[in-house]
Amino acid sequence: MAPEPSLSLDNLPRSDMLSAGLPSPPGTSAFLVSKNPNPLAAKVAAVLSTSYSDTEFREALSLLDERAVGNDARTRRQIRLDLHKEVIDSNGVIVDEFGRVAELEQQLRRIRGTLGKLNAGYEDMKTQVVSAHAETLPVLTEAGSLLEQRRQVETRQKVLVAFKAHFIMSDDEIAALTSTAEPADDRFFDSLLKAKGINQDCELLLGFERQTLGSDLMEQTSKHIIFGFQKLFKWVQREFKTLNLENPQMNSSIRRALRVLAERPSLFQNCLDFFAEARERILSDAFHVALTGNASSGVEDPTVKPIDLTAHDPLRYVGDMLAWIHSATVSEREALEVLFVAEGEELAKGLKSGRDAEIWRLVADEGDDETDFNALKALSDLVDRDVAGASRVLRQRVEQVIRSNEETIPAYKLATLINFYRVTFQKLLGIGSNLLNCVGSLEEEALRQFRALVRDRIAALQGEFQHAPSDLGPPSFLHDALRQLEAIVKTYEASLSASEDRESEFENVLTEAFEPFMSGCDNMAKSMEPPNDAIFLINCRLTAAKCLEAFDFTRRRAGHLRESISSEATKLVANQHTFFCDGSGLGPLLNSKATLGGARDDLNKETLGRASQQLDDFLPSALMDAMERLKHLQDAMLARQITEGAASQFCVDFEKLEQAIETKNEAAREADECGLRSVFPRTSAEIRVLLS
Template identity: 25%
Template sequence: MENRPDGLVKPCFSISNRINKFLELGSENEKDTIEALRELSTFYKENTTNDRHNLRSKIEKRNLSINEEILTAFKDVKSILDNMHKDVVGMSECVQSMTNRLQTTKSQTTQLIEQASKLQYEKNKLIMQQEIVSAFIRTFQLTGDELVILHGSSRKTPINDDFFTVIDRVQVIHSKCRILMQSGHQTLALDIMQRMTILQEAGLERLYRWTQTHCRHIENDKLVSLLTKAMNKLQERPILFKYVIDEYCTSRRSVLVSSFIDVLTLGKGYSNDSNPIEMHAHDPKRYVGDILAWLHQAISLEKENFLILLSHCNKSAISEQISESLSNITEGLCHPLKSRIEHIVAVEAPSTVLYSVTMLIRFYQLTLKTVIQNSVLDMMFGDLIELSEKSFISRLQRETRMALGERAESPSTDLIPVPSVSRLLSLLNEILSVASIAEDRKKDTLQIVSCIIDPLLQEVNVTASRLPTVDMAVYLLNCMHQIHSTLALYEYMDQRLERLQAQSDAQIDTLTSEQASSLVAHLNLGAIYNILLQSHDQRPLSSIPGMDALSIKEFTNKLETFLVMPDILLLPQISLLQSSNHRINVQRRAFEVIGAIYKQLYEACHESKNRYQNPDSLFSFTPEALLKMLFTH
């Protein structure tokens, strides 16, 4: 309830409704309400009736005051905005002016930009072309320094590894021109190839002159590497290559001859402490051996140097060149070497020494043949071998004649071979001991044996022909035995030994015949044997004179006595046989003759037709027992 101006109490229905309405408001409006009330509290101090009646006017006044303040503030803002507008308008005008000017400038510079783009394109194109040309020049042309290295502007420009690098590059460029031709640039490729060919020829000409000058110094280790590379390059030009090889061979031939003379006279061999070879000229074997040993070493060294010189060359193309060049190099040694060896084989040296010299020459020819085959030196070795062989054979024949003497020696009473036989067999042993290591030992052995044994056998036969039959047979057998024993030690003597054995068998037959005849005579068996041979009539043997039982008993008694000491009836010369086999063989064969006659007599006496009374009493033993007893002795 509130008091109304008229004094009436007016119900506060509207206020409660408002309060209720306020309370019904949501929380979203609470903040605004609280803020409004807080603002209201700033000027609404007292809650009087008058203040309540004037609240609306105060609020309106305050709202008006606030709006005026806002208006004033907006006036300032407006003034600022107006100024800003003026500035923006001014800026717009400037921008428009600049835009107009830019458009004008753009229209004016479009052509310039297009021209600049074209120029930039041309520049890039030229740069690319420059790089291509530079790469082409680097690939297909030599630099100034390379041309100087290749041509050698002065003598101070040496041949070194750089030169071979340049010459290889020239060859590579020449090869690449084929690819250039395939790409369609035939004219350019041909021009470059012609240029490279000229440069290559000039470089090889210079290399040829340098190599020809320096190939003499193959022992210089510093030059060897360059020389081997130079020969590899010059191999592409066969004529220049051959000229260099010829120059090298000429130089080495002179050096080799000089070294040979030095080693002969000064002793400057491959070993520093060697003595001059001429100091041993009195010893042919050592002299020739030292010369040929030095030659072998020198040729081996020359071959090694030559192979080093051509070490980078095509091996298949230089195989024949090696043999030809070594033949050329060693040709200068032929005359001094041949003259010295000819002098050695011509001196009065023993045949054993001459044969040793021949063996040395053969050995070194065979050793060097693979290196100097078909060369002048090889042919010289052949001539020396032929000469030394002739000299050896001549000397051997002379020594054989000297050993045999002008007149044949007569054997002593013991019938042993004369001293000349032993001397010649000793010489044969000495020579054949050397021949056993020879390459051609069969030919040498047969020739040497023929030179000594044939005259020896002839001399033995001449000597034996002066002796009685038995002495001759014994002497010949002794000589044959000694010769046979010597030859049996060596190869290739089968035919010679067979002939000696046949001659010995003939002499054994002679001795057997003589020995058997002697035994038959001493045993009085001759008459009985003749009767047995001639008993062709019908008369019984017992009735023939000399074949009666008493004669036969007399024979068997002598035979028994002979069996006690059979050596008594042997010829004294049989004991002089040097070979026990010969003695046994002669005795056995002679006893076999006696045994055969005894057997024939024994069988004849036991035949009934011969009418012997009690034939067993005539014989003390059978033929088999007789032979057993004879052979037992």
């Protein structure tokens, strides 16, 4: 389908253009207008006379192109009608819009009238306000001044109330703090805390220009604090009189009171002194009851078994007394731990602040420094003071037991028992306590008694030291001494020794209870002839070594005894060797100092003949005879070793003699003479066989 031609001026026929009233295209003859006066001709002429360069004409053509209408007869006829219709519709819309504008204009007129009325009312009100303000301005100024003054008064009132609440104590608080009729309860401690706070805050007031108020308040509050501490001090003293330490839940108010009272070290120390004196009397009476079954007032306690009646043995008697003291000390320490260990840091802070506040410290010697409060040390010192009275009674009784004892073993057992408790008390109370010093002195007294009894026994045995037994065995006093020493060693072994080197510690006991008896044996051996002296000493030292070797901490001394036994055994070997040399008749020949390579003038047939005959007579029973000489040596194995050593040495000497004989015998053979072997046929091999 062929496209429909567009509508344009070029496509329109000239007659249509004229009939439509459109301008004619350029170049149209003007004469057409003049020649055709009819309306159509006029219109055509007008169209033809229109310039295409006219803006409005071009815009009209553009509008036609935008409509995209077809270029046909119907469209060309209808286009004018359509255009008029559109114009009419547009004018109708414009008219409607102008109607709305007219309505808005009427509304704006009404608004304008309303605004005029408002402006008039505003001006009227403004006039009235200005007039009223002018009239009320003095009154408002005066009212503002009064309100400002009221605010200042209220602020001052609040400051005064706050000041009184913080710096002024009420009558009830003063009564709770200073009145002895009031108890030392929470109200007292709260009042004391407030008073101390006031006293501390008053230092700030002293920094202002007017210091009168601060100094007056501080003076008044300081008096209240002093009275409060005095009241607390007396209250604590009263409580200490009825305080039950056996109660595991000790009164918390006592702990709190002591913690607060620590801020006054002098009062705190006085309370401790008072408490220590009271507890000392109580424990002394309790110890007296435990000993006798009767109180100090003479009233009998049927629930107690008196130590004086139940402990007949001195060791048990002393042990029961020490056990009671130990039990009381432990109980006292456990009961007082809640006062010092649980509150230790608070007490330390209180004592430090109190010491720093005391005036005398400001003028004290600079070298006199106070040490920090040690809760454990204070606890130990207080416990030590509590048992001081019982310790004195203990010392008197134990000293009496020690002095009345006349037996060595019980004396040492007493010393060991006391040593056990000394170590225990040292761990419990520390070094320097009175109880530890008391028990330590008792231990020294027991050891002195033990040494004195040992010396007395040695003095009593001086007569027995002069005569040795006929069998050369250890004397009876040595057996008794070793039995006693064994009992002492067992007692020491079972004891709780504080020394790490128990062997060195026990040396003192050996020096007292062992060395004198061994020295007595040595003195007895000096009056004996060899080999009896060495045999006697070996027997004594063997017995002593066997006794000491059974214990770890005496093995060093046993080793020394074994060394001395070896030394005496060497002497016996030399003595047995002399016996072999003299009994065999070869002594002069074996002891010759002539060298083997030199000439031996003493080796002749006559001398060797006599020696050979004596040797033959000696050898069959030589070993038995030698063993017989050591029959009193209690260690048969050692006797055999000594004899064999001497025989072996004799054989070595015989070999040297044999070499000298062989040398001289060879020289005689070279000279065709009869050798020495003819009169001395024995060889070293035969000697070894006969003496083995």
